[in-house]
Amino acid sequence: MANQDYEVHEHDVIVIGAGGAGLRAAIEAAAQGVSVGLVCKSLLGKAHTVMAEGGIAAALGNVWPEDNWQVHFRDTMRGGKMLNNWRMAQLHAQEAPERVLELERWGALFDRTKDGRILQRDFGGHRYARLAHVGDRTGLEMIRTLQYHGIHQGLDVYMECTITRLLKDGDRVVGAVGYWRESGRVVVFKAKAVILATGGIGKAWKITSNSWEYTGDGHSLALWAGADLIDMEFVQFHPTGMVWPPSVRGILVTEGVRGDGGTLKNSEGKRFMFDYIPEFFKGETADNEAEADRWYEDKKNNRRTPDLLPRDEVARAINSEVKAGRGSPHGGVFLDINTRRPADYIKKRLPSMYHQFKELAGVDITKEPMEVGPTCHYVMGGVRVDADTAQSTVKGLFAAGEVAGGMHGSNRLGGNSLSDLLVFGRRAGLYAALYAKDFGGTLVVDSAQVEQAARQMLAPFERTGGENPYAIQSDLQDTMQALVGIIRNEADLKEALKRLDVLKARAVKVRVDGHRQYNPGWHTALDLDSLLTVAECSALAALERKESRGGHTREDHPYTDDTWGKVNVVVRLKDGRIQVSREPLPEMPPDLKALFQERK
Amino acid sequence: MPTVTMHVFRGDARGGDFKEYRVEADPGMVVLDLIHRIQATQATDLAVRWNCKAGKCGSCSAEIDGKPRLMCMTRMDLFNEGEPISVAPIRGFPAIRDLVTDVSYNYVKAKQVPPLRIKPPEPDGTYRMMQEDIDRIQEFHKCIECFLCQDVCHVIRDHEENKRAFAGPRFFIKLASLDMHPLDTVDRSAFVKDAAGVGLCNITKCCTEVCPEHIHITDNAIIPLKERMADEFFDPVVWLLRKFRSKKKQPA
Numbered sequence: 001m002a003n004q005d006y007e008v009h010e011h012d013v014i015v016i017g018a019g020g021a022g023l024r025a026a027i028e029a030a031a032q033g034v035s036v037g038l039v040c041k042s043l044l045g046k047a048h049t050v051m052a053e054g055g056i057a058a059a060l061g062n063v064w065p066e067d068n069w070q071v072h073f074r075d076t077m078r079g080g081k082m083l084n085n086w087r088m089a090q091l092h093a094q095e096a097p098e099r100v101l102e103l104e105r106w107g108a109l110f111d112r113t114k115d116g117r118i119l120q121r122d123f124g125g126h127r128y129a130r131l132a133h134v135g136d137r138t139g140l141e142m143i144r145t146l147q148y149h150g151i152h153q154g155l156d157v158y159m160e161c162t163i164t165r166l167l168k169d170g171d172r173v174v175g176a177v178g179y180w181r182e183s184g185r186v187v188v189f190k191a192k193a194v195i196l197a198t199g200g201i202g203k204a205w206k207i208t209s210n211s212w213e214y215t216g217d218g219h220s221l222a223l224w225a226g227a228d229l230i231d232m233e234f235v236q237f238h239p240t241g242m243v244w245p246p247s248v249r250g251i252l253v254t255e256g257v258r259g260d261g262g263t264l265k266n267s268e269g270k271r272f273m274f275d276y277i278p279e280f281f282k283g284e285t286a287d288n289e290a291e292a293d294r295w296y297e298d299k300k301n302n303r304r305t306p307d308l309l310p311r312d313e314v315a316r317a318i319n320s321e322v323k324a325g326r327g328s329p330h331g332g333v334f335l336d337i338n339t340r341r342p343a344d345y346i347k348k349r350l351p352s353m354y355h356q357f358k359e360l361a362g363v364d365i366t367k368e369p370m371e372v373g374p375t376c377h378y379v380m381g382g383v384r385v386d387a388d389t390a391q392s393t394v395k396g397l398f399a400a401g402e403v404a405g406g407m408h409g410s411n412r413l414g415g416n417s418l419s420d421l422l423v424f425g426r427r428a429g430l431y432a433a434l435y436a437k438d439f440g441g442t443l444v445v446d447s448a449q450v451e452q453a454a455r456q457m458l459a460p461f462e463r464t465g466g467e468n469p470y471a472i473q474s475d476l477q478d479t480m481q482a483l484v485g486i487i488r489n490e491a492d493l494k495e496a497l498k499r500l501d502v503l504k505a506r507a508v509k510v511r512v513d514g515h516r517q518y519n520p521g522w523h524t525a526l527d528l529d530s531l532l533t534v535a536e537c538s539a540l541a542a543l544e545r546k547e548s549r550g551g552h553t554r555e556d557h558p559y560t561d562d563t564w565g566k567v568n569v570v571v572r573l574k575d576g577r578i579q580v581s582r583e584p585l586p587e588m589p590p591d592l593k594a595l596f597q598e599r600k
Numbered sequence: 601m602p603t604v605t606m607h608v609f610r611g612d613a614r615g616g617d618f619k620e621y622r623v624e625a626d627p628g629m630v631v632l633d634l635i636h637r638i639q640a641t642q643a644t645d646l647a648v649r650w651n652c653k654a655g656k657c658g659s660c661s662a663e664i665d666g667k668p669r670l671m672c673m674t675r676m677d678l679f680n681e682g683e684p685i686s687v688a689p690i691r692g693f694p695a696i697r698d699l700v701t702d703v704s705y706n707y708v709k710a711k712q713v714p715p716l717r718i719k720p721p722e723p724d725g726t727y728r729m730m731q732e733d734i735d736r737i738q739e740f741h742k743c744i745e746c747f748l749c750q751d752v753c754h755v756i757r758d759h760e761e762n763k764r765a766f767a768g769p770r771f772f773i774k775l776a777s778l779d780m781h782p783l784d785t786v787d788r789s790a791f792v793k794d795a796a797g798v799g800l801c802n803i804t805k806c807c808t809e810v811c812p813e814h815i816h817i818t819d820n821a822i823i824p825l826k827e828r829m830a831d832e833f834f835d836p837v838v839w840l841l842r843k844f845r846s847k848k849k850q851p852a
Contacts, residue, residue, distance in 0.1 A: 042649075042651055042657075042659065043649075043659065043703070043707075044707065045745055046651045046652075046657045046658070046659050046745075047651075048651075048652075050651075050652065050656055050657045050744075051652050051654065051656050051657070101726075104727060105718060105727075106716070107716045107718075107778075107781065109729070109734045109737055109738055109741060109781075111731065112729060112730060112731040112734065115728070116728030116729050116730050117726065117728065134738065134741070135738075137656070137742065140656065140741070140742075140744065141741055144741065144743075148710070148713075148715065148716075148774075149715070151710060151711050152711075152715050159707075182696055182700075211650075211651045211652050211653065211657070212650070212651065213651065244628070245626075245627050245628020245629070246626055246627065246628060246629075247626065247628050247629045247630060247633045248628065248653075248654075251653070251654045252654075351742075352655075352656070355655070356654060356655065359655070359673055359675070360628070360630070360654075360655075360673070360675070361628070468640070468644055469644070470639065470640035470641075470644065471640075474640070512644060512645070513644050513645050514644070514645030515645075517612070517647075517696075517697055518647040518696055518697040518698070518700050519644075519645045519647065520639060520644070520645065520646065520647060520648065521639070521644030521645045522645070524644075
């Protein structure tokens with residue numbers, strides 16, 4: 001009987017993941033008066049949200065009173081090339097301002113306007129300066145605020161605990177099983193509702209801004225529990241990651257550098273983004289340097305600089321410049337803020353960028369340009385959820401933040417992630433609590449499922465002669481980087497899937513040394529399961545979508561195709577295999593459609 | 601690049617010793633890169649805590665050649681070529697395994713700090729705060745909770761008995777940031793004096809020296825807290841005035 005063999009905790013709601021979405025969800029669920037457990041893979045306050053830099057997008061209208069939720073909604077949908085779940089994008093734009101003000105009431109101190117309100121900064125794809133921020137460490141402010149507010153709300157926090165399987169009773173999710181990193185012991189969580197807030201999948205690529213935790217755990221847990229995933233082909237390569245020295249390759253350089261006046265240049269000193277303005281954004285993008293530079297101060301009479309086109313456009317442009325031989329010495333391009341803004345301004349606005357380049361690359365960004373190139377940053381795809389309630393297609397299972405799909409369509413605008421975490425974290429917490437209150441019958445955990453999960457966890461210790469997990473992880477990252485990167489084609493994707501099959505076969509034989517206590521080799525071996533699963537989902541979805549849109553560029557299908565604009569690629573598990581299908585997008589109501597006809 | 605000799609602590613709560621590893625270093629590498637390389641090729645079970653590898657999460661604190669540092673921000677070219685580099689867990693906290701320690705003390709202290717309780721909004725429903733009034737607190741909010749200041753603080757480093765009634769530098773800046781918050785209404789002075797034990801700090805500034813975010817912990821947080829304690833509790837005039845005046849802030 002599982003309850004006697006393993007440590008068991010019981011809650012109305014458990015939240016898996018303690019970044020922005022998980023913390024916000026846990027706080028909201030607790031406010032509904034239910035018992036909440038918050039499970040984090042790392043220590044509390046270390047989740048990936050801590051690395052977010054630029055800001056939280058919310059149409060507060062503090063800097064540009066013309067801004068409102070409709071404009072934000074329109075920017076978000078256009079940034080996602082209209083593939084977003086319109087209802088999520090609407091809720092997000094409507095509720096983000098209140099979520100930001102709430103953070104302020106909980107102690108967050110955003111940078112201020114001259115009249116003492118929250119200052120907002122320019123970012124890619126946003127018509128107005130819209131990002132509430134704290135220098136370039138907004139994520140840190142957000143996670144600390146939520147963390148210190150959260151610990152007084154009666155949550156039970158389980159730190160350094162990794163979940164490996166969800167538990168089901170019939171068709172509903174009733175808990176999760178995992179292990180403590182410190183002791184290696186198995187732990188069972190019984191819960192009426194489970195919220196996934198596990199973040200993304202970026203660790204499947206070699207050059208990434210994501211930390212070790214980003215192994216697609218939530219995506220995989222949902223898939224294995226029978227939930228649908230959508231849009232897994234859409235992976236955001238942030239245009240500006242560090243490229244030198246090799247050990248820091250991929251570390252994020254905030255879009256705030258360009259938001260605050262920085263510009264991209266090639267080896268000839270040319271501001272090349274003017275050569276890459278797509279038809280879709282021509283009407284709103286400056287086509288000459290003078291207008292682009294005037295735009296920072298006067299948005300009424302000038303169009304936005306192409307340096308702040310959405311991320312997918314900028315990443316592809318950098319990729320093309322480097323391929324054409326106009327890159328920087330270490331295979332990136334130059335990002336210049338040193339000739340454009342005074343040193344004091346740079347240090348005040350971008351303190352962590354200054355610090356990061358100074359300490360890790362020996363570059364003084366107030367005196368020299370940065371070298372930057374694309375880095376895997378974010379997955380738009382994720383668990384298919386109901387827009388209003390954040391519930392997945394499986395009863396009792398909710399998802400919020402990066403692990404949920406639909407909100408960002410084919411490409412996410414910068415700043416829309418932190419607001420997404422808050423808006424849908426709160427909604428997931430609220431509706432999971434309501435679901436738990438209505439939970440009929442008794443909460444029963446099937447010990448056979450627990451036993452099976454425990455056996456799978458411990459299997460790597462019992463094997464002899466298998467491989468080192470780090471070698472498999474590294475080969476997986478090479479495969480995804482080379483074959484499922486920024487520019488894709490059918491042959492590469494098929495080759496990727498073939499190699500993933502080989503990697504899967506290697507992974508089931510993986511061996512770990514030592515014992516269960518805080519053993520990173522073992523943790524890496526277990527993470528391979530989810531990493532390989534999300535890699536396969538992403539490659540399969542990418543093979544399915546025969547067009548180019550947002551974070552999915554096919555050189556063999558280079559154009560955006562309207563018929564593909566009406567469908568999501570859905571992946572789900574059927575008879576143990578991942579199945580791919582195309583399913584229609586929810587249709588936008590006429591009053592929202594009208595927003596796209598007003599301006600060309 | 602040369603082969604580097606690393607002496608890495610291997611062991612657990614029962615004890616342990618430094619083990620020598622020889623490992624290749626590429627240009628620009630930091631200590632954490634070498635630890636990862638050892639993990640991937642020689643000791644897959646070498647325990648280390650890390651997340652962002654960019655100096656933002658504060659997970660990879662260690663004592664490198666005896667100095668408390670973040671492994672991810674310590675470049676290899678800092679060290680003389682050919683000399684072995686030692687990497688030990690932060691000693692101020694109980695060992696779990698290898699480079700990983702039990703930092704739960706900090707989470708216990710965090711929970712004890714009386715939280716923010718804000719005043720009512722302006723008549724228009726908003727709050728106004730001026731940048732110059734929050735500059736100092738924003739400095740404190742840069743804290744990445746690496747706990748290096750806690751590790752090096754000698755009030756607790758070698759005095760387990762002091763941990764009960766001493767919050768440590770990390771939580772002095774937390775307390776100072778709450779105290780200086782323009783919207784806050786809570787009087788934490790009794791907490792600062794008794795539960796947090798600010799009086800035990802004898803301002804040697806070791807915490808400030810090791811702070812990877814260069815927060816002026818002693819000058820900007822601890823000394824103002826100490827000055828307030830002196831005024832509140834030990835100045836007879838203030839004590840008398842307090843008897844007759846209503847206080848601006850409510851006790852925690």
